[in-house]
Each structure stands twice: as C-alpha cells, then as structure tokens.
Amino acid sequence: MRLHVDRRHARVLELLRERGTLRVADLAGELGVSPVTLRRDVETLAVQGRLQRLHGAVVWPGDTAELPLPAARLIEGTVVGMVVPTTEYYYAEVVRGAREAVEERGARLVVALSRYLPGEDSVQVDRLLAAGADGLLLTPSWDRGVPGAGEGLRITERPVPVVLVERSAPHGHPAAALDRVRSDHAHGAAEAVRHLASLGHRTLTLAAQESPTSAQLRRGYEAAVEALGLRSVPEPTVSGRADTTEAERFERTFAFLRQAVEERGVSAAILHSDADAIVLVPRLRAHGVRVPEDLSVITYDDEVAALADLPLTAVAPAKRTVGRRAAELLLSRLAEPSGTHEPGQHLDILPELHLRASCGAPVSRAGRSPSV
Incomplete structure (x- = not known):
C-alpha cells in the first residue's frame, strides 16, 4: 500500500537521517513510488530546508561538508x-x-x-x-x-x-x-617544429593520415613554420578516389618522403601516426635515407614509438x-x-615531447642540395 504524502515525507527524512546521503532512484525504489513522485517530494522538502538536493541525490542538511573533496557533495553510487x-x-x-x-x-x-x-x-x-x-x-x-x-x-x-x-x-x-x-594537438605539433628548428633544420614536412587529430596537427605545424621562418614542403593533396587503401596510402607517403629528402632538401619530418612511422622509417633506411642523419623524424601519439628498432622521438598527448x-x-x-x-x-x-634516437642536427648528404 502506498504511503500518504505526509508519511512518505517523514519516511524520506528518517532514511536520510540514518544514512546521510541517498540517490533519488534508490530512495524511490525503497519507498515503492515513481522517481517523478519522489522528485516532487524532494522539491517540497528542499524548499522547507529539511534536506539538500544534488544531481540525482539528496543529502541531510549540513552533511555535505563531511564528504570527500574535491567532489564534496558527491555520494557513493553515482x-x-x-x-x-x-x-x-x-x-x-x-x-x-x-x-x-x-x-x-x-x-x-x-x-x-x-x-x-x-x-x-x-x-x-x-x-x-x-x-x-x-x-x-x-x-x-x-x-x-x-x-x-x-x-x-x-x-x-x-x-x-x-x-x-x-x-x-x-x-x-x-x-x-x-x-x-x-x-591541444596544435601545440604538440608546434613543439615538434620548434625542437627541429632548435637542432638547425630549416626545411621540414608533415605527413599526417586523416583522423580527428590531423586538422589540429596541420594548424599547429603551419603556424610554427611561419613563426620560425622555416620552409615547408607540403605532402601532395590526394584527390579523386575515395577508396584508397591503407597499402596505397602508405606507398604514396613513402614515395613522397623519399623524394622530399633526395630532391627537395627536406631534412626533418613529423609523421602521424606511430603505426605509420614505425614501418616507414625502416623502409626509408633500407632505401638509403639515413635516420636521423638524412632525415630527423618526430612521430605523433607516442603509443609504440619507443618500441621501434630505432626508438622514435614522439609527441605524447597526455x-x-x-x-x-x-x-x-x-x-x-x-x-x-x-x-x-x-x-x-x-x-x-598540452602534449609533451619525448626525445629519443630519431632526431639530430642536419648532416650534409652527398648528391643532395643543402637545406634552405
């Protein structure tokens, strides 16, 4: 049998006095009423100053200061x-x-x-x-x-x-x-550019796979390149096919990086993501592009960068x-x-830069034009 409203109010206060804090959903179940009904009861009692309302919970007046900070009014069961x-x-x-x-x-x-x-x-x-x-x-x-x-x-x-x-x-x-x-991925990319510039690199590139992160990376990279007076060699824009496979994208990125180093004076690259970098770097080295002598590499995410055969310097979001x-x-x-x-x-x-073996000062390479 459902309690009369006055008796229900008395029972709510009795339970609250005993336990200090209660979730509204638990209290409704214990009293056998709907959450909507109990919320009306809680509103009435709160107006009277007989309890305190929180999001989804009620607290005995004065008890909130006893709960742990920083969530001083949060109760167990949330x-x-x-x-x-x-x-x-x-x-x-x-x-x-x-x-x-x-x-x-x-x-x-x-x-x-x-x-x-x-x-x-x-x-x-x-x-x-x-x-x-x-x-x-x-x-x-x-x-x-x-x-x-x-x-x-x-x-x-x-x-x-x-x-x-x-x-x-x-x-x-x-x-x-x-x-x-x-x-702040834009800040992370800018920190990578700043570090490369501090090593003496003047011509850089960014190769980033499309992801929820890539737009911020490009924004931070471009802003830092401009602010530091560096030269950027942009990765070719992909147009046409929307069904490009991962293998095709990888081959395109590899070919671009190799050409950028051998023909366009690029001495440093920021790669997104680790999964790409951990495969691209050994392949570049196998084709005569020395890392870090010919190409300093910073990767973005730092999930597996430290586990590469040549541990990779990486920007690590926190x-x-x-x-x-x-x-x-x-x-x-x-x-x-x-x-x-x-x-x-x-x-x-703000992400942090973790320094490893894949970065160094630019080294002149036989048959390659100096960086500008």
Whole structure:
C-alpha cells in the first residue's frame, strides 16, 4: 500500500537521517513510488530546508561538508557513463584516467563503444541514460574532431551534465557551450617544429593520415613554420578516389618522403601516426635515407614509438590526464547544489615531447642540395 504524502515525507527524512546521503532512484525504489513522485517530494522538502538536493541525490542538511573533496557533495553510487569510439590504442589511457578519477570518489564508470558507426553515439547514450547514468563523458564519432554539417545538434538536450572528451564544436554550434577537455594537438605539433628548428633544420614536412587529430596537427605545424621562418614542403593533396587503401596510402607517403629528402632538401619530418612511422622509417633506411642523419623524424601519439628498432622521438598527448580531468569536471558538475551552475570550462591539455634516437642536427648528404 502506498504511503500518504505526509508519511512518505517523514519516511524520506528518517532514511536520510540514518544514512546521510541517498540517490533519488534508490530512495524511490525503497519507498515503492515513481522517481517523478519522489522528485516532487524532494522539491517540497528542499524548499522547507529539511534536506539538500544534488544531481540525482539528496543529502541531510549540513552533511555535505563531511564528504570527500574535491567532489564534496558527491555520494557513493553515482554512475558516470562514458561513450568512446574504442577502448584500444589512444583511448585505452583516456578511459583509464577517467576510471581512476571516478572510482577515487566512490562513483562507478560505465563505458559504451560507438566503433565510429553512424548514429551509434546516440544509441549508446540512450542506453546509458536508461541504465541510470547521472552524467556523461562523450567522445562523438566526428571524423575531423568537430561536428560536420548537421552533426551533434541535439547533444545539449540530454537531461544530465555532459563533458566532451577529445572533441570540440565551433562557435555557434549548440555543443560549443558544453564543458570539454581535449589535448591541444596544435601545440604538440608546434613543439615538434620548434625542437627541429632548435637542432638547425630549416626545411621540414608533415605527413599526417586523416583522423580527428590531423586538422589540429596541420594548424599547429603551419603556424610554427611561419613563426620560425622555416620552409615547408607540403605532402601532395590526394584527390579523386575515395577508396584508397591503407597499402596505397602508405606507398604514396613513402614515395613522397623519399623524394622530399633526395630532391627537395627536406631534412626533418613529423609523421602521424606511430603505426605509420614505425614501418616507414625502416623502409626509408633500407632505401638509403639515413635516420636521423638524412632525415630527423618526430612521430605523433607516442603509443609504440619507443618500441621501434630505432626508438622514435614522439609527441605524447597526455591521454590519461585528459580522461582524469574530464571525469573530475563532470563530477564537480554532479556535486553542484541544485539551482546553482558554475561557468562552463574548456580545458586544453598540452602534449609533451619525448626525445629519443630519431632526431639530430642536419648532416650534409652527398648528391643532395643543402637545406634552405
């Protein structure tokens, strides 16, 4: 039998007095009422000052200061949903950082994968919300790292706090107002250029496979080349066929790099990604292009660069830190008292350059024009 509203209010306060903090969904189940009914009860009691509301939870007045910082009002049982394209390669560390931050605060991380499939982001978000997620960490499957025409327009309509991870939206897009945490890949590419310039290289190139990262890499690379007064030899633009295979793309990049060194004075290259570089470098060396004597190489991502036969200097995005900071930002949103809202945050985490054996000062090469 359902309790009368007054008795229900009394029972809510009794349970809250005993336990200090409770999730609204758990409390509704224990009292045998719908979450909508219980939210109305909570609203009434909050107005009366008899409890304090949080996102998805209630707290006994005065108890919030006893909870651990920095998520002072977060309670155990909070569920954080996370949608990423994959948990392999780059995103394994992002997820690990998020999980550590979430579990340190007594919450639980639930991960869903989109596999870059069209429409799968929304499917997985809906599934996480239906399962009771109190907030969302989202890495949408945007090919260039930002939404294309018509993409992501409903992302702000979710009923819980959302933080974008390794993604951003242009000004004016609905998602631009969301909290976000991402690697500053443009800064990482610029740091690679700066290091090569400090070694004496004056003619460089960038060979980057298309990915959500590549647009930022090109932007940072080009800005640094211009700022430092260097010469850049651009990789040929691919046009026509959209069904170019990985093998064909690899062969094209190899041929370009070899020609750039032997005929165009290039003495240093930034390669994206590690998987390309770890195969390209031995092949270049087998065809007479010495690394680092003829071509200094910096790769981007630093997933496997240190494991190459010739350990490769690499720019390393702080992937674990990105995941941790995104989770901490989301948890801080969930800990805000109802009716309050801190300004949104856009956090850019700077990658680091890890120096190894594939870089050195330029060395003159017989039969090759000097760098300019």
